[in-house]
Each structure stands twice: as C-alpha cells, then as structure tokens.
Amino acid sequence: MKIWFIASINKNSAGGVNRSINSLAEGVKRAGHKVKIIYAGSPREENYLFFALKTGLIFLVNFFDRPDRIIARSTDGVFCALISKLFKLKTKVVLYNHGWEEKVFQIERRLPLSAVTNRTTWKSRIIRFPLLRLSLSLCSSCICGTLEEARWISRKHPFARKKLRVVPNGINLPEAPFWASQEEIPPSFLIVGSFTWKKNIEYGISLFTHILSYLPDARLFLVGTGSVPDSKQNLLSSLGDSLFIVEKESPDKISRWYETCPYLISTSRYEGGRSFSILEAQSYGLVVFATDIPSSRETISESHSGVLIGGVDLKQDAKKVLDLCNSPEEFKALSVRAFRNASRHKIDRQVNRLIRALVQYPQAHLS
Template identity: 25%
Template structure:
C-alpha cells in the first residue's frame, strides 16, 4: 500500500494530488491521508493527530510500502517531518515532495540548529522530489547528502481558450495578497488602462479580499475589475476559456499550477523570474517574464499583449506546445513511476 500524505487545503498541492488521481497514476492500492484542512485551530490539530494515527497504523501493520509526503514551508514542513521520522522508524521508504514557494525564505529565517534539522530531514528521506532545477540546487546546498529528483508539476492539456476580441480579458488566479503580486497587478493594470482602455481584469482566489477591494476603489477600477472569490473547477474552466492574457506577478513561487493551466489553454502569460518559472517559460517565446515588483514592466507587458493580437496568439500557441512536451502527464508521470519503483526496490 502506498500512502499519499498531503494537505487538503485549497491550493496547488491539492491540485497536484487530484491530478494524480484523475490521470490514473494512483490506484486502489493508494491510501490518501490528509494532514491539514482550512478549519479552526483545534480542528486542524485533530486532523493532524488523525493523520498521524492513520500513518502509524499503516506502518505498524507492515502494509505501507511507500510514504509519498507532500510538504510546503513552515508548519507544513514540520508536520511532514514528524511523519517522515515515524516512517523511517518502521523502515518505510519516504519520498519527501517539496512544493513550498516560500521554502527558501523559511529556511533563511531559521536559527542554525533548525537549519541543521531541516537538512537532516531531507538527507534522511529515501528521495526528495522538487519542482525545478533551481529548487534542486537549493536542496543540494542545505542538504548535500540528499538524493534529489526533479519532477515538475503537470496539468491535463485543456481545450484552447476562445477569448472575445474586446475587451481584452485578463485573468489572475491565486491567493490574493502581496506574495502572489495581486496588488502589483492592480497598480499596473490601472496604469495600463491609460494606454489601452479596452481591457478587463478578473481576480479569482481567496486571501486579502478586503485590501484588494479597497485598492480597486482607490484606483477607480470598479468598472473594469471583478473579484470572483475562490473559484471551483467548473468556474475556473469558464474563466480560462475566455481569457486572452494570464498574469501572475508573484514574488515567491515553486512551479505554480495556475501558470501551467493557463499555458495549457493556449493563453499568453505574464509572470516573474522566480522559482521554476524561468525554466518553464522562455521570455518572448512562450510567455513574458519580468522581475517581481516591477510595476512599470508589468504595465508594459500587459499593454504590448493587448495591442498585438497576433503576438498574443503566437505566444499562447507556443505555451500550449511547451505544456504538451514538458508539463503534461505523459511527460512528468514516468519520472515519478520510475522513482517509486527505485525506492521500493531498494527497501
């Protein structure tokens, strides 16, 4: 029995795990154990204790052949480190799958003894999975003895978007707040409308909704920006199907699922040179890359794509092909299957 240990909170990790199931990678021999949900403090503690108990039962019974542990930064890392230590005590192979966009920042803020502990957690895992070469370099620095494999996130290749000619529909999906660059986007969008008024922005996601709404009012964008809140799969598909431009001006990322999803729809994407994004996107070919926090560059990129429909379409088509060849299930899952076989064979 393989254990798939993951948070059930809304976000990229849950999307990755759901994609495994949708693509048939997981089967009846896979048990999903949820370690975290969006809930109150006491409820969250109970959920984690239940997850620990479920893992312990699987380890003690001898039925667990592999623990695939999905972790992010901060509390997520320490919770998963406890499970990894428990698995090691019962000689169950551990794949420690790092997703956290803020892992580098988290590591840099720790005292030296905690940094050493992070390094030991990664070194003791049977294998560490990261999303890009840049993250592999990070793990090699903090845990030189760790065995690391790059397995990028992947998406199902969706239908091509069919946006209206006007207004140009711009889309943002993600946690609303400074880390994802939502406020940078609103300020850049306000400037861009002075050069190209025929554009509309939809922001989908939870987070700092009140602050975003306040900024929208302050910038006078009430007639051209829609706050959609958290969007489920059907509404997300509807939004992607009509988007002409996707923008994610993040300050920290791993390899965001939303960018890969937008690219799979053939949508021209503007994003930042952080995390694994520069490995996924070639600037000017299958997307546009800017530096995080550069509002003027963001404004210029949006305006350029709005004005040049042919360039927009060409970038979108190249992005879709990039997904097919590098970030589809067919491209990513064989690496993970090979890793599963390797760590269980060496048990």
C-alpha cells in the same frame, strides 16, 4: 505498490498543494497502485507538529498492513520515516517539496516587514526547520517542483543531492489552444490568487491600473482572491466597472475564465512549483505576463512561451503588455508556443515521473 499520500491540509483546500497531491494520487491509482490520502481532519491537525505525530501513530497502528511508500509533504512524514528507520522496515518515505520553508524564509528576510504577511515565526525556525532537515536526512528521496528549488536544496544540504528528483505540476490538456483560433482578442486580463505576499497580486492590480489609462475598454478578472481585506479596498475601488472579482472558484470550473480572458498576469514573488495558473492558462493559449522569478523562468523562458516582466517598474512592464496587445501576429505565435509548452506538463507525464522516482534511486541530474 501500496502508497500513502499525507499532507497537513484540509481535504477541501483549493490550494496548489492539494491539487497537486490529488492529481498525482489519481494518476498513481490509474496506474494500478493502491492509494490512500491522509489529510488533516481538523484545524488543530493542520499544526505541523501535531499532524506529524498523528501520522506516525497511524503508521504504527498499521504496522502489519503498512504501505510500501509514503509521500509526505514537508515535515508531515518525519516520524513515519523515523519509525521505518528504527525498525528497519521496507517502507520508503518520500519527502514531497513544492516550497522549501528555509528558502521561503530567506526570501522573507529580503523584503520589507510591511510586505510580508504570515511571516515565519521563531518557533518555526527552532522547531520546524530542524524537523525539515531531519525529514530530508531520513527520506529515501525528495520530490521538488522546480529545478531551481532542487539546486537550492543541493547547495544548502549537499548530503541530500542524490535524493533529489524533479516532478513539476501536471495539468489536464484541452484538445487545442482556445485563443489561437479566435479572431477577436478582447483586452481582458486575468489574475488568479489571493492577497498573500507570495502571490503579490497587488502589483498585478497596479499594473492593470496603468494599462487601463491606455486601454479604457480593458477588464480585469480577479479569481480566487478569498475575502478581500479592507486594506485593499482603496486599491480596487478606483477600477470601477473595469474590475470583476470571484472570491472562490473550484479548480474544475476555472476553465471558463481561461476562455474569457486572453491574457494572464502573474506577479508572484515566489512559487514553490511551476504555477498551475500559468500552465493551465498556456494550455488554453493565453499569453502570460509573469514576474521574472525562477519557477516562471523555467515555465516560460526556455520555450519562449510568454513574457517575463520585472515586477518593479510599472511603466516598463505596462509597455511590454501594451506592445503585445497591439500585435495580433505576435499574440497568435505566443499562443501556439504556450500550448506547446503546456503539452510538456500533462499530468500523465508527471505521474510517470513520480512512479519512476518511487522505484528507482539513481543520482539526480541537477545540471
């Protein structure tokens, strides 16, 4: 098959969407399919409406050399799907959803105004949301990153239930879990992510500050924060030499931090897919402390491969962390289970799921 991946993001983005699309595209290519990725070529093209119009035009220009499948993020392929429908073409457009905007808005409304940066605008609600629903209506199938997200969409838009497929994020797996074989387990904690309301790393930093009062030798490594806002300096300054910040890190080099820190703290309020940082950390045998949100429950709860925290009560959450730090036997057991869970998320397995979704259209199983 000839397959296009299209996404209104910069091709050099280190975010999860780009990582997921790139790894899937490479896997599909290895499986023998012809692959093309269309990115936003400029900041202007990252505007969802402009980019959707542009990709529709590209599709028309390539009318006689069109792809068999288009995998498009969010609303990026809506005009491609409309053109394919109008001309009754065989090209199928697959909606790639690792973060449903309507669901994100629902979560935003439950949070204080001060907690949400980049709040969904009224323009998005009157333009993007209808385009998103149109995309869902026109697409042949919709790829979701979590079971919970697929179930939410099926309740919100029952007409789309048969279109929904779940393809979680996939990772490259090391041969063995690094930390399961280490004799010394240093009190080093890793947080991966930027200062956004979704990642909520401020809570993770506050949690570490609480832990530090009991473990004075503990260290915190913040990786991929981007430029640290001035408003966060007071939060960080009290940690002194216990804090190490890496503002930018490429995905292919992040493994060194998984071999530096035996513990990952993930305090996200929302993840559209199963978190790359959690899965990758588990593949190295890290013990993960993650807030009790749907994507983390899917990654951790069923496999008992990490520790869920409430994300509200610092004292209670710190106790869970400290109890684990004081139990080497439990650490080893969790480390092995974490690796076993990560093994279920190998990229080749997710690529095979995607390819099946591209060629088959049975009813989705969301129970």
